[in-house]
Amino acid sequence: MPFTLATWNINSVRLREPIVCKLLEEEGPDILCLQECKSPVEKIPMERFKALGYHHMVARGQKGYNGVAILSKAPIEDMGEMDFAGLGHARHVAARLDNGVVIHNFYVPAGGDVPDRAVNEKFGQKLDYLTEMRDWFRDEQMTRSILVGDLNIAPREDDVWSHKKLLKVVSHTPEEVEQLGQTQEAGAWVDITRKDIPDGQLYSWWSYRARDWDAADKGRRLDHVWATPDIANAGHNSRILRAARGWEKPSDHAPVFATFDL
Structure with missing residues (x-):
């Protein structure tokens, strides 16, 4: 049976509960993966989501920061989490569907403003996090798996809106792009979004700093949907719901969708 999933950095699930509900009502994905929930699990507004048909959730949370959640119409099994780089952050959770497919929901550290680990601890944490992701994928050799989330890198x-101007900006530096490439290669992950939309500018994030984000269109594709090679050909209908960036009190990210015939 086909299922559609969406991934969205919501930048506070409680603050933006209305637009989460809008997405669930209007788009109705079978699975919604959220990042940066900024909420303990018990305070995620599940009653509203259950009323819309999303009765199941696997999540990890913490007060005010980070946090990842997988909402589903159908039952899902909690498959645990990984704490890469020993940060103690809620940045990963996994869930297994009834068909055996495992979904990994990630929120990779943003990395601060300066792309130099010698002066910016957060940048070093980001690189270390990706290194441990890479090593884990290499050891596990996953099958029938989907990886989604805010990976905080536009590869x-x-x-990105300008490759030349962003080469020294965190999220598009050569060092980060190389690190993400190694991480992807270690699991032989297929970028489903770019498999479906191979050409042209494509963004999922626009800064709050832009007075008119839509007209300026200085975006970056930070949010991703990957799949292991054994199921990658089942993925299709990828799209980014750009309109959601313009909803009332929006996240600075837009949801990314894909459908899998599995």
Whole structure:
């Protein structure tokens, strides 16, 4: 049976509960993966989501920071979490669907403002997090798996509004792009979004700092949907719901969708 999933850095699930409900009502994905929930698990507004048909959730949370959640119409099994780089942050959770597919929901550290670990501890934490992700994928050799989330890196030149101007900006530096490439290669992950939309500029994030984000269109593709090679060909209908960036009290990210015939 096909299922559609969406991944969205919501930047506070409680503050933005209305637009989460809007997405669930209007788009109705079978699974919604959220990052940066900024809430303890018990305070995620599940009653509203259950009323819309999303009766199941696997999540990890913490007060005011980070946090990842997987909402589902159908039952899902909690498959645990990984604490890469020993940060003690709620940045990963996994859930297994009834068909055996495992979904990994990630929120990779943003990395601060300066792309130099010698002067910016957060940048070093980001690189260390990706290194441990890479090593884990290499050891596990996962199958029938989907990885989604805010990976906080726009890897391709057409994943940013200006490759030249962003080469020294955290999220598109050569060092980060190389690190993400190694991480992807270690699990042989297929970038489903770019498999479906191979050409052209494509963004999922626009800064709050832009007075008119839509007209300026200085975006980056920080949010991703990957799949292991054994199920990658089942993925299709990828899209980014750009309109959600313009909803009332929006996240600075837009939801990314894909459908899998599994």
